[in-house]
Amino acid sequence: MTVTAQTMTHEPATPRRRGPMTPVEIASAGVMSALAVAAKVLGVVMPAGGPIVAALATVPLAVVAYQHRFRVVLATAAATLAMSSVMGGATAWITGLASVGVGVAVGWLHRRRLGWPAAWLAGLVLAALNAVQTIVTLLVLSESRILSLKAARTSAEGMLRMLERIPGLAPTVAVWRDVLDWLVQHWWVWLGSGAAVTQLIGVLIAYAALGAVIRRLHLGPVADPLLAALESRGASSPGPLPVSMRGITFRYPGSTVDALQGVDLDLAPGEFVAVVGPNGSGKSTLATILAGAAPTAGTVSRPGVAGLGEAGGTAYLAQRTELQMLGDTVEEDVRWGTDAADEVDVAALLEAVGLAGLERTPTKELSGGQLQRLALAGALARRPALLVSDESTAMIDPAGRAGFVEVMRGLPARLGTTVVHITHDAAEAAGAERVVRIVDGRVATDAAGAEVAARPPVTAATRAQVLPSNPIALHVEGVTHTYALGTPWQTTALRDVDLDVRVGEGVLITGHNGSGKSTLARILAGLLVPTYGVCETGGKPVAAQVGSVALAMQFSRLQLRRPTVALDILDAAGVRWRGPLGPEQVDYVVSVLASVGLPPELLHRGIDDLSGGQMRRVALAGLLARQPRVLVLDEPFAGLDADSRAGLTEVLRGALDNGLALVVISHDTEGLASLCGRHLTLDQGRLR
Amino acid sequence: MTPASARPRPNLASRRGAGMPRALPWESPISRLWPGTKLLCLTALTTLLVTRPRWLVIGVVAAVYLVVALLARVPRSAVPRVPMLVLSMFIGGFIGSAMGGDIMVYLRFTALGVVVLLGTALLLWTTRPAQLVPAFATLLRPLRLLRVPTDEWAATMALCLRGIPVLTDEVGAVADASRLRVGWQQRLRAAPEQTGGWARTRASYAEGLDILIAAVSASARRAAATGRAMTLRGGVPAVPRERVRLGWGDLVAFAGTAAVVAGALIALR
Incomplete structure (x- = not known):
């Protein structure tokens, strides 16, 4: 199930948001600034020339400016400038400010859907600003400016003296010397216009490049149906269970079909429920409603709010494990987002999910199955009343999968947590107290689990040794x-x-x-x-x-x-x-x-x-x-x-x-x- | 392992020497300074250099930097190799200025550049990037009086720092994939169809764009997934905070910098 793909809308029509940055905004700012720095650090190993590379390096910031509000853009710019100076030294600052201007302007132009004339206008304004900035900087640093011009003048003078000795070149050299003197005296003319032209070219290339990025990637503001549920955090006390859903219908923005149609479902505390159904049947959508997303029609009644990510609320496990980890070590990841005041018994949690003794292990050394267990430990740290597992086993190898399902199955008895496990693997549903089958957005069956015949193990013959005579x-x-x-x-x-x-x-x-x-x-x-x-x-x-x-x-x-x-x-x-x-x-x-x-x-x-x-x-x-x-x-x-x-x-x-x-x-x-x-x-x- | 002397010579590509300065893998009195101290002193000395690029200033700052380099135990092998192009430009300029008559101006200009770069290199050699983020956060704190959300900036910087190794790998992988294909295409190419300068520029722009879009696509997915994971786990990451402990070293660094700046300004009055 590709939830992200379904929930992306293609037109940039964000409601203006105020207040502190949301996690999604911080993540976007952090990752895009890292991309900008990474591109700079590598000098971008592409076969293109200097100005093209410089212009393309502004695109990550432009992407943020296209997708997000100004506060996010500012944080991205600050992080990019600070980190590129950390990685690349002080010289990164000099070009940094100008490229920030380019990125912000280009993102804004596309966001407002302004065409090439506007891009030229913005380019000319930024070019003029860059020229003025360059000249003012050089006026302030007058001694350095005079020194560098003098040094260049002296080197050129030496070359000219050599050329003068060649017979017949003397009159030409005299002209060159005059030109050189003029250039040194009127440094602001050519340094200023050079800065302006570079900036203009940069804006135009970045404008074209961001246009191509937007056309190909459908970048729009990401409309996560869970966002509303997350924003109401802490408003009222969590009480996700028992939940009663009546006539639930859900349609993704921009879609023409209902993902769920008139679903009725009740959940009590301490249950293990398997939700099965083919791909695209609406299982994941049901998971987001359980986790607190508002349905398009129908009613969801619970004693409190779903309380996503809150203590005693709802925990949600997703499919991709490698993108869920947030800490550098196992312990750090389990503690992530909990207050220092919260007493989290990390050792006991790791024991419960089968990762005992791995507190200090770096998260990047864990296998897919271990990462999903880690995500579960992080979820359990908040003692959730409801755990929603959205195909969390799909990407684990079969050996790891069986053990993981076993851990989840023990949770109702152990902690009183109700577990809703969504899977397309019938074998995993076997033996569940209750199996809900979803077909085409409707509940097809909701019954006690029957013993489903386990899938016959795939008998893959080991490949025979290859003949040693092969070349x-x-x-x-x-x-x-x-x-x-x-x-x-x-x-x-x-x-x-x-x-x-x-x-x-x-x-x-x-x-x-x-x-x-x-x-x-x-x-x-x-x-x-x-x-x-x-x-x-x-x-x-x-x-x-x-x-x-x-x-x-x-x-x-x-x-x-x-x-x-x-x-x-x-x-x-x-x-x-x-x-x-x-x-x-x-x-x-x-x-x-x-x-x-x-x-x-x-x-x-x-x-x-x-x-x-x-x-x-x-x-x-x-x-x-x-x-x-x-x-x-x-x-x-x-x-x-x-x-x-x-x-x-x-x-x-x-x-x-x-x-x-x-x-x-x-x-x-x-x-x-x-x-x-x-x-x-x-x-x-x-x-x- | 076989001793290096018994081994054949390593291939040319491996003998490139050091690249961009990064933190040396050992502790020193300089690496134990508060990173903010180093940032402030470096800013002061660089400003002095570029506003008053006289021999006296260049000499004194160079002497200070050499002492710092000794304290930090920077070995010669850590110094980046100067690219051939830069070296030949320097030699060309040197010969020109020798003939042009004012060789000291040229040498002073070169010395200025070298000393400014040396200062930056010293900061990078003695400071891990992870130490700099909290230091930035502390130094930016006064901006909060102007209602600048510096906590958010610091959180963004921390996330950026965590992402840099991963994204460097990813951008590198995109470039690798491109090399694998281009390498193949070069062998296939029967006749060079695009030879003109403009056509080549266009082709390299298209090439760069493909690479950029692949990188942005991968990053956008990563950002969406990270944002979702963070919201599911309790929201915005904690702001990196440090307890600034200034020691004797920091005091010496500040006093030394102040003395150099004040002395230079008085002497050059």
Whole structure:
């Protein structure tokens, strides 16, 4: 279920908000300023020239100015300026203020839907301001200005004297000398106009770029149905149960169909209720109503308010675990948002969810299943009366899933908490006291749980060893990689790694975060030249033929560059297509999509309208379209539900049979035995 | 591990030396100063340098910075490698000014630039970014009298700081993905279709735009998810607060800076 996609409205029509920044606003400000700083720190490794990069670096701020009110823009600007000076030194300040002006102006222009004439006007005004600012600064710093002009004048004078000796050039040199003198005397003319022109170009490029961003990403104010419920926090005392819902109908803003139609439901304290139904049936919408969102029609009666996130109120667990963690360590995350005065027994909470003793573990080292347990511990810290789990098990591997459901099932008896567990896996509903089935936005059945036959375990045969006679596709020998070699920050990520992958062979490499996995992936793909050792395919270093080893990244969105599926697949195959597609291109893209099991309807779908599983397959389709010899996959199953995993495995098995060599880098082994005959472990940079 | 001497020479790309200054992985009297002290002293000395760029000032400030560098135990290997382009520009300018007759002006100008950069580098070498956020919050507090919401700014800065490593990775991944594709395309390209300067500029703008949109898309999703997670867990993050404890070191730093600034202003009157 993609709640965010459903709840985004496409037109920027925010009601003017006042008062302190909401969490959503702070998150937006923080993340976008981090993006601006990250882009600056990396110097943005793009093949574009200076002014283009500078203009594009203002876009994150412009996005905030387009989406949010001025107070948020100001916080973003302050954070960007402060952090870029922390990361990049004082020089970042000098260009910083001018770029803040550009970002704010451009975001505002788009927000007001003002066209190019207005953009030119704003550009000219900002250009004039920048010229004045430059001249005033240089007037104030008069000694530095005179010094630098003098230094430049002297160097130029030396060059001119050399040129003067060349016969026949003397008259020309005299003219140049006059020009030089004029430039030094009238510094404000050219320095001022130079600053103005740079600023004008910056505004125009940023204006065009933000326009493209808005067209492709449907950035609008995010209308989260839970927002109203969150804003009423602390207004009255929480009392979510017992709840009685009558005739509930819900329609998302901008939608033409009801997500829920006339739903009646009662919940008592201390129940475990499973809510099942196919994708898109309205299960998640029901979850948001339970958590306190106001329905479009119908009545919800409770003794108090839902009290989302409050002590004794309602807790809500979502699907994506890696985005829910807020603390750097397990303990910090559990305590997040509770007052210091609240007595939180972290050890007992961790014990209850099966994470005993992990208080000090950094959250980024936890697996998906552990993260979801951590999110549950954070929710339980507030002793909620109602726990709503919205497909919280969808992205955990089956082993972790069973244990997690077991923990939730014990909560009613243990803490008196009512648990509503939403799932599309019938096996998880088996044995629940009560199972509510939702179909097409209506309650189809609401009955005591029957014993549903558990799904037969998937019998995936372990892939047999590949014949040693197959040729070697990828050869890695004695690879050691040290970052920042010879500096105080020297760290060795990989030590003496040897690896041979044969044609048609799959190799699984597991390891914790920080074990050198991403360094290894980048070296295998030729993006990083190892400090020592060789990494070759076809007898030549991979780094000399970047692209011959394909790399499927964990976060597929980062790999997709063009606006639509068809254009991206063509781009991946080496064709930068513009304009409408011809029948030849359509046939080609449809066949590539079919090779990864995607339907032809996705041809013209926007990249950002795809689900996570679809994105991953489109990225894979693009990689396979080039027929690479070797494919490296980084965490291919992270964040995918069971069906998507099965589909992806099928595609990869076919590719292996066609002679592809496969290296899978993952932190769990789930479902990979059928692809990889060999399993190696990466531990502190050593491969065993 | 094999001793370095027994190893073959590392490849060229790994011998680039240090990049941007960042916090040195050890403690020193300078790293134990309150970060606000360093920010204020650096601001004062930089202002003095750029408003009065005389030999006397440059020399005294350079001497102060060298003492600080010794106290912070900054090794030579931490100093960023000067890019070839900058080095050749310096040499070209030097030769020109030698012929042009006023070599001291040129040297003074160069020295000014080096000393200003050295000051910034010292701050970055001795301060972790995580220490600077609360210091910013403290230094900004007086602005609250003007009803500026500095607490929100500090919270935003803390979130920004947490996000920078992740987003640096993500922007890097986008650039990697782009390299993987461009690398492929370069091999495929039979005839260079776009050779003109304007066409190349346009192409690189389109390229940059694709990269930017991928990065903004990923960030927008992250922001939405983080905002939702924060609201579900009790709202706005706590404002990073510090208890400012000024020690002898801070006193010495303030006194030293004040002495340098006052002395320079009197001497140059």
